[in-house]
Structures are given as structure tokens and as C-alpha cells.
Amino acid sequence: QKEVEQDPGPLSVPEGAIVSLNCTYSNSAFQYFMWYRQYSRKGPELLMYTYSSGNKEDGRFTAQVDKSSKYISLFIRDSQPSDSATYLCAQETSGSRLTFGEGTQLTVNP
Amino acid sequence: NAGVTQTPKFQVLKTGQSMTLQCAQDMNHNSMYWYRQDPGMGLRLIYYSASEGTTDKGEVPNGYNVSRLNKREFSLRLESAAPSQTSVYFCASSEGKDYGYTFGSGTRLTVV
Numbered sequence: 001q002k003e004v005e006q007d008p009g010p011l012s013v014p015e016g017a018i019v020s021l022n023c024t025y026s027n028s029a030f031q032y033f034m035w036y037r038q039y040s041r042k043g044p045e046l047l048m049y050t051y052s053s054g055n056k057e058d059g060r061f062t063a064q065v066d067k068s069s070k071y072i073s074l075f076i077r078d079s080q081p082s083d084s085a086t087y088l089c090a091q092e093t094s095g096s097r098l099t100f101g102e103g104t105q106l107t108v109n110p
Numbered sequence: 111n112a113g114v115t116q117t118p119k120f121q122v123l124k125t126g127q128s129m130t131l132q133c134a135q136d137m138n139h140n141s142m143y144w145y146r147q148d149p150g151m152g153l154r155l156i157y158y159s160a161s162e163g164t165t166d167k168g169e170v171p172n173g174y175n176v177s178r179l180n181k182r183e184f185s186l187r188l189e190s191a192a193p194s195q196t197s198v199y200f201c202a203s204s205e206g207k208d209y210g211y212t213f214g215s216g217t218r219l220t221v222v
Contacts, residue, residue: 006152008150032208034210036210041216042215042216043114043200043202043213043214043215043216044153044200044211044213045213046210046211046212049210051208088152088153092208095158095160095166096141096160096204096206096208096209097143097155097158097168098143098155098211099155100145100152100153100154101152102150102151102152103152103153
């Protein structure tokens with residue numbers, strides 16, 4: 001079993017839709033999670049981070065962690081074509097290492 | 111704002127050849143990492159360096175060696191390239207625990 005699992009998609013939505021991206025994790029010892037966005041042929045860039053349970057909001061993006069179900073989510077409101085990218089969830093483990101999910105490819109259609 | 115710089119951006123190698131992927135960061139970060147990214151596998155950690163002078167194996171270290179030359183530079187060496195090492199390689203750096211990574215733009219390596 002992978003430590004962090006993510007549905008690879010692809011996911012295609014119309015412009016303006018609310019997007020929900022999800023991951024599950026298996027190791028409850030570490031509670032620091034991050035979301036990265038990766039445009040085609042580019043390196044990943046940090047989008048948001050969140051610690052333990054609860055929500056964190058940044059503009060159109062909301063990151064959510066549910067410890068009881070070991071579920072992490074990223075919501076994108078009013079999605080734009082410029083949001084088209086691959087979204088990677090990650091869990092920080094020992095030694096400041098990050099374990100990544102496979103990534104979900106998102107396309108927002110105008 | 112250079113951030114993390116990787117060279118080369120593209121490379122084609124023949125099986126058995128060797129090469130070194132270079133990575134340098136200008137953010138004074140202590141920690142540096144090498145990942146490979148493959149379809150269906152995501153990003154997998156090859157080696158990392160928590161601080162200057164230290165290196166440790168990650169999830170997939172076989173066939174690779176690393177050198178933390180100084181605080182800025184962290185190189186990845188393939189001694190005898192194999193087709194299974196065809197991948198996109200990313201270098202990243204971090205200030206440490208609870209900080210995100212800054213990634214380079216990647217090296218696309220093909221081994222034929």
C-alpha cells in the first residue's frame with residue numbers, strides 16, 4: 001500500500017466549476033500536509049500547506065484535513081483555465097522528507 | 111530570483127554510459143533532495159541531504175550516487191545508465207521541517 005494515494009484522473013471541468021481533489025494517507029504519525037501544482041514540463045510549486053485537522057483557505061483554494069478518515073482535500077472555487085495542471089498532495093514524514101501522491105491531472109475548459 | 115537550477119535540461123544516454131546531473135540553489139537552504147517522476151508512479155525520493163556533509167538514501171537509491179559538494183550544490187550521478195532510469199529528475203531544496211520544497215525545472219533523461 002502506498003503511503004499517500006491519489007486518484008490520477010484525468011479530471012475535466014467547465015470554467016467556474018468547484019473542483020475537489022482528494023488523497024488518502026496511511027501513516028497517522030505525521031500530520032503536516034502540502035499541495036503542489038505542476039504545470040506541464042515544469043517543476044512542482046507549493047500551493048498550500050496545512051497541519052493536522054481543519055481547513056485552511058487562500059483565495060479560491062481551500063485545503064482540508066480529516067484525521068479520522070485519513071483524508072486530505074483541495075477545493076478550487078470558480079475554477080479558471082489557468083488552473084489546468086497536475087495537483088500533487090504530499091505528507092511530510094521523518095527527516096523533513098515529503099511523500100507524494102501520484103498527482104491528479106486537471107483540465108478546466110473555457 | 112534563480113531558486114533551484116538544474117543542468118542539463120535534456121539528455122540522451124546509451125545504456126552503460128555515465129553522467130552527472132547538477133543542481134544548485136541560491137536560497138541558503140540546508141536540505142536538498144533528488145526525486146524522479148514517472149507516469150503512474152508519481153515523485154519518488156532517490157537521495158536527500160539534510161545538511162551540508164550528510165546524505166541519505168530515499169525510496170529508490172539503487173543505481174545512483176550523490177555528492178553534497180557544498181551548501182549550494184547537490185549532484186546526482188548515474189554510474190552505468192540503464193533504460194529503467196529513463197525519467198524526469200527533479201532537484202529540490204528546503205529550509206527544513208515544516209517548510210515546503212522549492213523545485214528545479216527538471217532534467218528529462220532518456221536511456222536507450
